[in-house]
Amino acid sequence: MPYILLFLLALISAPLHAVTIPGVTSTTSDTTASEPDAAQKKAAYSALADVLENDASRKELIEQLRHAAATPPPEAAPTLTPPDVKEEKTVLENVTDITRHYGGEFSTRFAQLWRNISTAPHKPFHTATFFNAVTHFLMLAALVFAFYGLVRLCALPLYRKMGRWGRHKNRDRSNWLQLPAMITGALIIDLLLLALTLFIGQLLSDNLNGGNSTIAFQQSLFLNAFALIEFFKALLRLIFCPRVPDLRPFAITDQTAHYWNLRLSALSSLIGYGLVVAVPIISNQVNVQAGAMANVVIMLTITLWALYLIFHNKKAITDGLLQVADRSLAFFSLFIRAFALVWHWLASAYFIVLFFFSLFDPGNSLKFMMGASVKSLAIMGIAAFISGILSRWIAKTITLSPETQRNYPELQKRLNGWLSGALKTARTLVVCVAVMLLLSAWGLFDFWSWLHQGTGEKTVDVLIRIALILFFSAVGWTVLASLIENRLASDIHGRPLPSARTRTLLTLFRNALAVVISTITVMILLSEIGVNIAPLLAGAGALGLAISFGAQTLVKDIITGVFIQFENGMNTGDLVTIGPLTGTVERMSIRSVGVRQDTGAYHIIPWSSITTFANFVRGIGSVVANYDVDRHEETEKANQALKDAVDELMQMEDIRGLIIGEPSFAGIVGLTNTAFTLRVTFTTLPLKQWSVRFALDSMVKKHFDLAGVRPPVQTYQVLPAPANTAPPDAGLPPAEPTL
Structure with a gap:
């Protein structure tokens, strides 16, 4: 029975060998079993029916089929594909390849030119056809030139009126945009007249070609060249404007304007009509060799003439550019001076x-050069216009209201600084984009492709991210710093200035905030441009640890100073005693305090060296006055004289305002062999105790003298020598009398 089941499975699965999976190539060998015939199929079907009819064989068949379905297919052996090896070339090899490539291109071009001149097949020259085409060509050219000259002559009074009006407005400085608007309007009118002439020329060409394809081709060449050349001449008239000096955008003399407009117009006409019209007509009507030779002669003549004009007028143009640079803004002056050095x-x-x-x-070639030239002029003009507007905005400043300036003293300066920096950055970006567009215009760099590829998109994305980071950092710093400065300043309603302690703490907090924001901003910017900041952070941590070990005293100074400030220990202007020094606090920084003595000496004391200090400006001042009186004086008389002095002192308005409360008399507080001491005490305003003490001493001196109260007197007693001894110098007084 198992053999019958295997035979049946083989017959059933045999057709499956012919099935191919799409996309997978199947391989067959020559030993593959052939298709069974009809008799074999019938025998197999009959055996299958017998198997299915028997319950035991049917169950065995089902089990074998399930076992076959559960058995996983054999795994295919993995194929190892070696990575592609890229050949890395050195810089010298790259330079050699580039040189070889362009050298081969040049040699191929020159070989083609030589074949055109030497071996090109001759064409039969038909004199009648040639002169017929030339006649129609010259007729169309004469009509087109006549019509264009006539319409431009009719528009000349309008140009002059526009120039006078725009120049008058410019002199009055009522609106600086009116003269540029008139110059641009004149260019637009000139281009509209050119478009009208081309339309008339096309109508004339349709009526003058007589259905001849050769004449139509030559006339179309002329109209194309006419459009190209006259467009360039319109740009020349925009720059030089020889007939309407009022519409001239630059300070150029009439003689110079006529000189360059005439020569550049003639040069452009020779180039345009020579390459676009003459060379194709000669190549078609005569032969390719004559056309190639005419092309070489025309371009050689043009090139030599152009080089002569350039170097003949080199000094004059350079001097003119330098004069323009002297009258221009600093930003444009730099570019004009650089251009003056290399323009030739x-x-x-x-x-x-x-x-x-x-x-x-x-x-x-002419289309490419003219197109690149026009694009370059347009790019430089637009870039100069945008840069000029940005430069004017940079020169302007934001002026806030007096109330805002008083509440936020540094806000106006800070806003102008941020705005100036942003405009300068925008102007730099304009210059960079203009340079890339110029390179793209001349085929040296595909700006738009770069902008839509990975590098350009990534660069723009990074620049936008950097701009947003700087913007939010600037806004955050400006808001926080302005709030701190508002707290440090007096408002318009006469709010008093904060205490010296508050000013010191707020200043320290502002400086710390500036360091934190700057550090975070720099780290984020480095991360955005692709710099791995993890080593920087690790290095900064290690460096900070090393500095902390080497600058323990500095850290101690900072921490001690911060706590002294938080405890309001001293402020600027306080009279303090720090160790042996007594003086006024003039400056407090995060590391030290500066104290000025009454002798004028200025001491810088680190916070860490201060263990104790006395502050004479905390709340009140105190005067403890002790006066010694001769022991033989009457106590009541001395006390009464002291009270009289204090009473007179309290009647002085300027002194009474410095005293808090009433004086306190302590009576006799000391007794010696020669004197007794009287004491009176006062509570005064801070730092006013010396003023009260000086005034009290004057009053006491006055009343003690009036009452006859004597101060203690120093007495000496001289003892005579014994009688039985007579020293040699007995007649002299003793050198040191005994008290």
Whole structure:
């Protein structure tokens, strides 16, 4: 029975070998079993029916099928694929590859040019066709030039009126935008006239070509060249404006404007009509060799003439640029001076590149150079306009109301500083974007592709994150610092200034806050630009530990000073005694206190060296006055004289205001062989005890003299020598009398 089941399974699974899984390549060998015939299939079906009919065999078949289904398929052996090995080249190899690539390109282009000149097939020259096409071409050109000159001549009075009005408004300085608006309006009118002329030219071309494709082709070449060249001439008129000096945006003399407008217009006409019109017509009507030779001659002439104009006028243009730099803002002056040093090399490179491009690709070289030039002028103009607006905003300042300035003394300065920094950063970004767009305009850098790729997107994302971090840090610091400064300042309602202790603590807190915000901001910025700050934090911790061991005294100074400030131990202006020094506190920092003695000496005392100190300005002052009286004087008389002196003192208004309460008489507080001591005490305002004591001493002296109260007298008793001894110097007084 098992053999019959295996035979049946083989027959059932045989068709499955022919099934292929999509995407998986199946391999078959030559020894694969062939398809069973009809007799074998019938025998198998009959055996299967017998098996299913028997309960025991059917159960055994089911168990075998379940066992086959539960058995996992054999695992395929993993395939190890070695990683791709990238060949890393050195800098010299990269430079060599780039040089070889561009050298091969140049050699290929020159070879193609030489083949065009030497081996290009000749075409038959049809004189009648050529002159017929030239006649229609010249007719269209004459009509187009006549119409364009006529409409521009009709618009000339409008240009002059616009120039006078804009210049008058500019002199009055009523609105600085009106003159630039008139200059831009003149350019727009000029371009509209050009568009009208092209429309008329296209209508004339449709009526003058006579259905001839050659004539239509030549006339289309002319209209394309006319549009390109006249657009460039419109830009030249925008810069030089030889006929309407009032619309001239730069301070250029009429002679200089006519000189450069004439020569640059002629140069552009020669380039445009030579490359776009003459060379294709000669190549089509005569032959390719003549067209290639004409192209070389035209471009060589243009290049040599352009180089002559550049170096012939180098000094004059450089001096003019330096004069413009002297009259410009500092930001633009730097760029203009840099441009004045290299402008002739840039202009020479421009015409040399145009020369080679025109040799290799006469049809597209001029379009590319003109397009790149127009894009460059537009980019530089827009960048200069935006930078000029930002520079004007930088020069302006925000002025807050007097009430706000009094409540927040540093807020106006801080806002102007943040605004100036933000505008300068924006101006720098404008310059960077303008440089990248200029490189993109000349095909040296694909700005838009870079902006939409990973590097550009990441750079922009990082810049936005940095800007947001700096913005929120600046806002947080400005708000917190302004609140602290508001607490340190007096308000408009005459709120008194805070105490010296409060000022010191708030100043320390502001400085600590500045350090914390700056540190956190720098760490976040470093993390955003991809710097791993974990080693920096670990290094800072180790460095802080080392510094803490080496600067224990400094840490002790700081901690002691903070606690003394919190306990309100002393403030600026207090009279204190610190150790042997007594003086006025002039300065308190986080590390030390500065004390000025009455002799003028200034002492800097570290907080950690202060163990005890006395402050004479805490609450009240006290005067304890002791006066010695001769022992033989009457006690009542001396007490009465002292009371009279105190009564007169209390009647003095300026002194009475310094005394708190009433004086206290203690009577006799001391007794010696020669004197007894009387005491009177006063409670005074802080730091006023000396004023009261000086006034009291004057009154006591006055009343003691009036009452005849004598101070103690020092007496001496001289004892004679014994009678039985007669010293040699008995006639002289003793050198040291005995008391």
